[in-house]
Amino acid sequence: xxxxxxxxxxxxxxxxxxxxxxxxxxxxxxxxxxxxxxxxxxxxxxxxxxxxxxxxxxxxxxxxxxxxxxxxxxxxxxxxxxxxxxxxxxxxxxxxxxxxxxxxxxxxxxxxxxxxxxxxxxxxxxxxxxxxxxxxxxxxxxxxxxxxxxxxxxxxxxxxxxxxxxxxxxxxxxxxxxxxxxxxxxxxxxxxxxxxxxxxxxxxxxxxxxxxxxxx
Amino acid sequence: xxxxxxxxxxxxxxxxxxxxxxxxxxxxxxxxxxxxxxxxxxxxxxxxxxxxxxxxxxxxxxxxxxxxxxxxxxxxxxxxxxxxxxxxxxxxxxxxxxxxxxxxxxxxxxxxxxxxxxxxxxxxxxxxxxxxxxxxxxxxxxxxxxxxxxxxxxxxxxxxxxxxxxxxxxxxxxxxxxxxxxxxxxxxxxxxxxxxxxxxxxxxxxxxxxxxxxxxxxxxx
Numbered sequence: 001x002x003x004x005x006x007x008x009x010x011x012x013x014x015x016x017x018x019x020x021x022x023x024x025x026x027x028x029x030x031x032x033x034x035x036x037x038x039x040x041x042x043x044x045x046x047x048x049x050x051x052x053x054x055x056x057x058x059x060x061x062x063x064x065x066x067x068x069x070x071x072x073x074x075x076x077x078x079x080x081x082x083x084x085x086x087x088x089x090x091x092x093x094x095x096x097x098x099x100x101x102x103x104x105x106x107x108x109x110x111x112x113x114x115x116x117x118x119x120x121x122x123x124x125x126x127x128x129x130x131x132x133x134x135x136x137x138x139x140x141x142x143x144x145x146x147x148x149x150x151x152x153x154x155x156x157x158x159x160x161x162x163x164x165x166x167x168x169x170x171x172x173x174x175x176x177x178x179x180x181x182x183x184x185x186x187x188x189x190x191x192x193x194x195x196x197x198x199x200x201x202x203x204x205x206x207x208x209x210x211x212x213x214x215x216x
Numbered sequence: 217x218x219x220x221x222x223x224x225x226x227x228x229x230x231x232x233x234x235x236x237x238x239x240x241x242x243x244x245x246x247x248x249x250x251x252x253x254x255x256x257x258x259x260x261x262x263x264x265x266x267x268x269x270x271x272x273x274x275x276x277x278x279x280x281x282x283x284x285x286x287x288x289x290x291x292x293x294x295x296x297x298x299x300x301x302x303x304x305x306x307x308x309x310x311x312x313x314x315x316x317x318x319x320x321x322x323x324x325x326x327x328x329x330x331x332x333x334x335x336x337x338x339x340x341x342x343x344x345x346x347x348x349x350x351x352x353x354x355x356x357x358x359x360x361x362x363x364x365x366x367x368x369x370x371x372x373x374x375x376x377x378x379x380x381x382x383x384x385x386x387x388x389x390x391x392x393x394x395x396x397x398x399x400x401x402x403x404x405x406x407x408x409x410x411x412x413x414x415x416x417x418x419x420x421x422x423x424x425x426x427x428x429x430x431x432x433x434x435x436x437x
Contacts (some may be wrong), residue, residue: 037357068230068238075242082246086253093257096264103354157358175358 008133015137021114022145023194028114032146033183035105039162042150044098046143048091048106052083053115053139054132057123061131064124076119077110084109114142145190152186153177268351269335273307273320276337276347280309280317288423306420309337318346319424323416327408330354332363336373336413340424344393345382345413348373360405369406372396378417384410 021027028049035045059079060067067075088106091099099106109115118138123131154160157177159167176182273283286293287303296305307320317339324333332353337346350364362369376382377393384398384406385391398406 066238068235070230071235071239074239078239078242078246082249085250089253089257089261093260093264096261096268100352173358178357 008130011130011134012137015134015139015141016144017141019138020141020145020194021138022142023191025114025117026191027117028112028142029187030108031105031112032149033180033187035102036146036150036153036183036186037157037178038154039147039150040098041101042146043143044091044095044102045105046139046146048087048102049109049112049115049142050139051087052080052109053118053142054135055083056080056115057118057131057135058128060119060123061126061128067124072124073116073120076116076124080115080119081110114138148190149183149186152190153182157182269307272335272349272351273309273337276320276335276349277309277318278337278346279311281312282310283320284308284310286319293423306424319420321416321420322351323412325408325412325415327353328355328360328402328404332405332408332412334409334412336416338378338417338420338424340421343378345373345376345378348409348413350409355402355405359402362399362402363405363409366399368397369399378421381414381417382410 015021019025022029022032031045031049036042056076056079060076063075063079084107087109088099091102091106118135122134126134151161154162155166156174157179159165159171159173174182177186270283274280284295284307285297285305286308287296287305289296289303293306293308296303299305306322309317309320311317319338319340320335321338322333322335324331326332330353332355333351334348334353335351336348338344339346348370353361353363355361355363364370373396375393376396379394381394383392383395384403385395387397387400389395390397396410
């Protein structure tokens with residue numbers, strides 16, 4: 001029992017950091033670069049993806065015995081597309097302002113390879129519980145990444161966060177940061193930071209192992 | 217991490233019939249769900265759009281108390297709430313006394329990145345534009361989106377002469393009542409807005425001529 005519990009925790013946490021869909025797996029770049037020009041858009045996109053991913057994983061995992069192997073990808077796409085359309089209409093009805101901003105990118109969630117990837121690599125092979133936990137972790141990791149990028153770009157590009165001005169009127173916004181190049185720049189720097197952290201960690205582990213070896 | 221082997225229960229090859237059946241079933245269920253959610257959300261979405269349009273009409277036409285949707289049919293304007301794709305419509309704004317104040321005209325045209333659709337107020341008897349509201353656009357954030365975020369630019373449409381045509385000029389060079397300052401860094405978007413309005417004027421002014429039934433004796437400001 002304790003093993004499965006730990007397992008579940010592990011499945012959740014891996015999506016947040018070690019296997020972060022954006023910073024480590026570098027998946028789902030289209031929405032990543034397109035809608036992160038403000039923190040609020042990034043969060044809205046993150047939530048939409050969250051709903052689609054968790055819903056699809058739940059369904060794919062519970063139907064995994066009935067989906068023939070030969071047509072599994074088509075089935076996954078149908079399931080994902082249904083969730084995306086539901087999200088699209090719901091956002092349009094409940095928060096039309098957000099929908100107007102995200103516009104064309106909501107339907108494109110269907111093509112987010114991160115979501116299809118989780119179905120094929122995880123949900124189709126694991127129990128419903130683990131699949132949902134994995135989806136929760138991955139979706140949170142994706143949202144975290146979107147928010148980081150959106151916040152950095154909004155702060156530098158508009159001098160504001162969530163539309164609240166941070167630096168006063170004297171700040172000259174770096175407009176490039178909310179334009180497409182700013183997305184690439186920020187993402188590149190964040191990826192650099194993540195691989196730097198990873199490298200340092202590996203070095204530290206290696207050093208620890210060495211020290212332990214000497215001690216014995 | 218994902219070391220578990222293939223767990224699809226069907227060991228033997230499923231028949232094509234079963235594959236077709238599964239996919240059809242999936243498609244059918246998906247279709248049902250989508251239709252349901254569409255039907256559930258449609259009233260809210262339509263109501264919101266109508267409300268947004270109403271708000272925009274009242275914004276571009278100052279001093280208006282009520283509005284009516286007018287379609288251009290057989291050479292004249294008539295009231296109709298029915299939306300037919302081939303008909304072009306404007307919104308007539310009426311003052312508290314029921315007199316026609318002006319028209320709110322929806323128009324669209326190419327912007328810098330995508331179609332800009334907007335609504336503007338027009339008083340044909342005074343030959344001026346009384347306001348402009350962007351309904352949908354995908355202009356560059358930070359630059360082109362100033363066509364609705366820049367208060368000065370939006371305000372320059374509040375009283376703008378339409379003869380001989382509206383012109384966007386370099387910032388600070390404005391010298392005539394039919395000229396307005398283009399936004400620095402967003403010249404293309406500014407000019408696109410002006411061009412859209414000019415084109416719509418060309419199209420609608422002859423139809424909304426001051427000699428129209430109610431507009432003739434209107435002398436309101």
